[in-house]
Amino acid sequence: MLEDDAAHLLNALDALGVPGPVTFVGHSFGAVVAEAAARMTPERAAALVLLDGSLAEDGSAEPETPRSGRRARLLVAALRSRPAVAAWRVCGPTILTLTVPARRSLARSVPGLRDEMASISVLETCLHELSAYSSCVRQLHALRTTSPLTPQLPTLVVAANGRLQRRTPTRWVRAVLRQAREIAADADVRKAVLERSGHFVMLDRPQRMADLILTLGSR
Structure with missing residues (x-):
């Protein structure tokens, strides 16, 4: 929630x-x-x-359903098994940096971040966010x-x-700016x-x- x-x-x-x-x-x-x-x-x-x-x-995204919530809980329970924890400790940081390339520079900039990525709690948090995102x-x-x-x-x-x-804004930028116009109704x-x-952005353009x-x- x-x-x-x-x-x-x-x-x-x-x-x-x-x-x-x-x-x-x-x-x-x-x-x-x-x-x-x-x-x-x-x-x-x-x-x-x-x-x-x-x-x-x-706001048209569908909320998390009881069925999808149960699937997420079962998946998290399976990931807590010893084999899954051991595999994630070895492969987790690599998977996280490959799926979001920008994390490579983040891992280089923040001491101990790769060790933190190896924690199963990080994977659980990512899965929770993905499963609940549309509802949020x-x-x-x-x-x-x-x-x-x-x-x-x-x-x-x-x-x-x-x-x-x-030379022109990306589709992502245009979407973010549309959100800004919506927020501008009361800010x-x-x-x-x-x-x-x-x-x-805080790593690529920190002074800005x-x-x-x-x-x-x-x-």
């Missing part, structure tokens, strides 16, 4: 003694969670930053209808246009398209990202 994921974020702030208001920052699927947290607790949101967010075009998207669109952001909340929507220089949205940047976030916070 998306609200559960957002609650984990809010609980972490509580545990750290950070009551807010804060700048919620989310990357990829984390953008969905960050926006949900800002909508659930608008009084705690000073600003919102969505970095190349994995947002669907509309549907819940986010419901929140947009029922839980508005703080009026004129400073919001930054960032889209990565790929590592190769392009003060600023959009940024990063050229020569892959999905991990820092400047954008600092500028947003000063508005």
Whole structure:
């Protein structure tokens, strides 16, 4: 459930003694969670930053069904067997970096990340996200209808246009910018398209990202 994921974020702030208001920052699927947290607790949101967010075009995605949920739980249980855990420890990091090539630079940049990828909990988390993604998207669109952001909340929507220089925005960028227009109904949205940047914008363009976030916070 998306609200559960957002609650984990809010609980972490509580545990750290950070009551807010804060700048919620989310990357990829984390953008969905960050926006949900800002909508659930608008009084705690000073600003919102969505970095190349994995947002669907509309709320038409089908929610997770009891049957699909059972399949996911059975798969996770099977993956906890000794043979599966041993195989994942050997092959897991390679599989994760091959399926998303941008993770290669991430693994090189973050010490210990490859060891973390070898954990079966990482695979379980990935499967959980994939199985529940469409349901979470549907819940986010419901929140947009029922839980508005703080009026004129400073919001930054960032889209990565790929590592190769392009003359026109990619289809992905156009989809992200359409989402920005939807969010602009109840927020003060600023959009940024990063050229020569892959999905991990905070690694490919760290200084540019820092400047954008600092500028947003000063508005």
